[in-house]
Amino acid sequence: MHWQTARFRIDLGRPRVMGIVNVTPDSFSDGGRHATADSALAHCRRLVDEGADLLDIGGESTRPGAAAPSATEEMARVLPVVEGALGLGVPISVDTSEPAVMRAALALGADIVNDVRALRRAGALEAVAAHPAAGVCLMHMRGEPATMQGEAEYADVVAEVATFLAQRAEQVMAAGVAAERIMLDPGIGFAKRPEHNLALLRRQRELVGRLSRPLLVGWSRKGTLGVLTGRAIADRQAASVAAALAAVHHGAAVVRVHDVAATVDALKVWLAAGGD
Numbered sequence: 001m002h003w004q005t006a007r008f009r010i011d012l013g014r015p016r017v018m019g020i021v022n023v024t025p026d027s028f029s030d031g032g033r034h035a036t037a038d039s040a041l042a043h044c045r046r047l048v049d050e051g052a053d054l055l056d057i058g059g060e061s062t063r064p065g066a067a068a069p070s071a072t073e074e075m076a077r078v079l080p081v082v083e084g085a086l087g088l089g090v091p092i093s094v095d096t097s098e099p100a101v102m103r104a105a106l107a108l109g110a111d112i113v114n115d116v117r118a119l120r121r122a123g124a125l126e127a128v129a130a131h132p133a134a135g136v137c138l139m140h141m142r143g144e145p146a147t148m149q150g151e152a153e154y155a156d157v158v159a160e161v162a163t164f165l166a167q168r169a170e171q172v173m174a175a176g177v178a179a180e181r182i183m184l185d186p187g188i189g190f191a192k193r194p195e196h197n198l199a200l201l202r203r204q205r206e207l208v209g210r211l212s213r214p215l216l217v218g219w220s221r222k223g224t225l226g227v228l229t230g231r232a233i234a235d236r237q238a239a240s241v242a243a244a245l246a247a248v249h250h251g252a253a254v255v256r257v258h259d260v261a262a263t264v265d266a267l268k269v270w271l272a273a274g275g276d
């Protein structure tokens with residue numbers, strides 16, 4: 001299995017680590033830490049040195065209750081960092097739902113669009129389809145970050161997430177995006193309560209089995225880990241690494257993480273121990 005992206009064909013024969021770079025004033029765990037292009041780029045370099053297989057650069061916080069920035073503001077945050085990061089030798093993903101940001105980033109040469117809204121904003125699907133090989137990550141969410149936790153009601157969260165992702169992948173393929181470009185994501189913490197997130201982890205094999213494309217999963221520092229451990233956001237590294245390993249153990253192809261060095265080390269040991 002592989003993931004086709006603009007410049008790289010990513011071999012998914014081993015688990016891959018996507019390092020998170022938030023160029024935002026308000027992200028839930030690292031808001032304001034890399035708010036200038038220079039500091040964000042320095043962070044990109046550090047994550048690549050730590051072993052990140054790919055980078056995900058975002059200019060919109062999607063924490064529950066967050067307000068969306070304008071497209072102009074998002075572009076001003078993200079594009080200079082994307083431009084600099086393109087020279088680092090790893091695939092560059094842009095975490096955005098905004099078609100104007102997608103178009104501009106893809107024109108610069110970005111490899112992947114990672115969209116928590118699964119290309120559902122008007123013009124987003126066309127922006128990605130217009131590029132012959134760019135990769136895309138389609139994530140499950142309901143509603144908008146400002147209101148999504150009010151929509152966290154499921155009869156069977158695994159079945160409902162699987163149905164959404166399978167249908168969305170079909171629609172994106174029907175628009176001309178080849179299957180090999182698509183990655184799917186259950187959207188941990190997006191319109192989901194802790195019991196939903198944990199069901200998606202425990203039953204992740206079932207989810208993977210229902211989908212024809214690989215899974216990218218983001219547990220890093222999220223609220224369910226706080227519920228499980230009683231830890232504040234800044235103290236969830238061990239919990240995040242454990243969740244990333246569990247996700248890989250249950251079949252995730254890519255894990256989206258803040259703590260790249262710790263996750264890379266843990267995966268090395270897990271692989272040496274015969275992890276599959």
Ligand code: HH2
Pocket residue numbers: 020022024026027028029058060061062063095114115116137139185187188216217218219256
């Ligand atoms: N989670 C966040 C943002 N983007 N993209 C994908 N594909 N999957 C995720 O689970 C995911 C995502 C939220 O985390 P973070 O980027 O740390 O925070 P914020 O949205 O507040 O910037």
